[in-house]
Amino acid sequence: MKLKTTLFGNVYQFKDVKEVLAKANELRSGDVLAGVAAASSQERVAAKQVLSEMTVADIRNNPVIAYEEDCVTRLIQDDVNETAYNRIKNWSISELREYVLSDETSVDDIAFTRKGLTSEVVAAVAKICSNADLIYGGKKMPVIKKANTTIGIPGTFSCRLQPNDTRDDVQSIAAQIYEGLSFGAGDAVIGVNPVTDDVENLTRVLDTVYGVIDKFNIPTQGCVLAHVTTQIEAIRRGAPGGLIFQSICGSEKGLKEFGVELAMLDEARAVGGGVQPHRRGKLPVL
Missing domain, CATH: 1.10.220.70 (lyase)
Structure with a gap:
């Protein structure tokens, strides 16, 4: 060499x-x-x-x-x-x-x-x-992914709606969802970055997101971007799970900085792909 x-x-x-x-x-x-x-x-x-x-x-x-x-x-x-x-x-x-x-x-x-x-x-x-x-x-490497919507098809554009609130106020989050939808945003995902990372808060925000999605039968998916373990536990307790998100890194050391192990991601995939009464179909881990 x-x-x-x-x-x-x-x-x-x-x-x-x-x-x-x-x-x-x-x-x-x-x-x-x-x-x-x-x-x-x-x-x-x-x-x-x-x-x-x-x-x-x-x-x-x-x-x-x-x-x-x-x-x-x-x-x-x-x-x-x-x-x-x-x-x-x-x-x-x-x-x-x-x-x-x-x-x-x-x-x-x-x-x-x-x-x-x-x-x-x-x-x-x-x-x-x-x-x-x-x-x-x-252009020769399309990446097409399907959940409740399909993204990545050549000639199409999808975007995330991000209704964050500094206090995780669900009324504010709901208002932002309605505003974003009025612009046609959110077909990729309605994804909230929570301030407080715990199961109770995560469930409350997910209920809000899916309250809007279900009320109007919107063809999209929701996600609250807490730590992957918090999302898994919330879904297991009955929260309306959608996409499961986790920041990842290209090395074991980097993963540890995020508090993540490969086993956690395997568990998230198993939970995220399972058919459960409170879930909205089989959805991928992103």
Whole structure:
């Protein structure tokens, strides 16, 4: 695996795949503060050059966080479709980019190929793409999800209605729902960020959201974005469950900062997908 290149007479040597991925990023203040950004635009271009010549296998075999050390890495690696992976494992990242952008590559082709990619490989391709590349390539990767409504269909637009209140006042929340609906918002989800994260408050707000949804038979779904464990407990106690939400992160350490473990997400999926008398059908965990 090649980790150096020469650019304008200067040799740029990188220590590992992790450094190449970090320094191939476009300039971001967060990367600078974290001390992982390229020192100059020249080093950034050099990192992109090195990254473009790496193979899919190089990146999969050198994850940013070791398989043995991180539950998210293990989940991603174990979920790779080996048939799809073996077909493209010797491609360079540049070749994979060209494949995605080729007029001869169909939506179905990409849908199969992406099953053989880890997150780092996907990120690597994105880092050597222009904005136009990302827009064009993204059009070949529709993500269509269905609950009480269907979102992600090409040529359609969906949005969230977010009726937050600083005191979780249900009258204020209801008024904001009505106002948002008058603008046609909320077909993706009516989602409230609660101030107080406990089962009683969550249930009260969910009852308000679904009171409006059920009264007018609105084809949408509700969610109160408390911690996932609070949502699970509220649904188990009889709250009108809709979508179950939880902020997640790309590493085990990041998940712990959110107070989340993979087992909690598995439990949420089981609860969210179950048919219960107080639920509005089978709805996905987002």
